[in-house]
């Protein structure tokens with residue numbers, strides 16, 4: 001009884017026909033600097049988790065340095081510091097909001113536009129972070145060897161992108177064309193085309 005029952009449970013947890021996307025960053029410099037790999041756009045709408053993601057201000061730094069959130073998701077900005085901060089949020093050089101954060105206080109914002117939101121603090125120039133607002137949940141943080149695994153991706157052709165604070169504009173803008181399913185091999189991401 002036990003074996004077949006578990007198998008059924010497993011099948012129900014995966015969407016029909018979905019594949020596991022596995023891949024690797026080939027260039028050593030990409031491996032060092034990439035915090036996030038993600039599918040730019042996938043068909044369908046994806047509900048954001050109801051729980052807010054958290055961006056902390058602690059010891060005059062933002063933590064985490066790169067925060068992925070799903071479009072429509074909420075971010076709680078929270079300060080653990082005894083001094084005043086603010087959150088100056090810009091996307092494509094346009095200011096989205098700029099809000100003061102009193103010591104040990106915070107506020108929430110809904111992220112309703114896909115893209116990279118850069119955060120700074122006007123009081124502490126060293127404070128810097130990015131929120132990557134994603135259209136779909138197909139993203140991963142690569143491991144130290146550059147490997148990544150994204151489960152439950154519907155078969156198809158996609159554009160993948162990479163993000164990291166230290167990546168160049170060219171690296172951030174690079175569109176990696178990938179195929180998922182149909183026996184396609186693991187994905188290799190390299191700046192000079194896929195080998």
Ligand SMILES: [Cu+2]
Nearest residue numbers: 085121123124
């Ligand atoms: Cu500050």
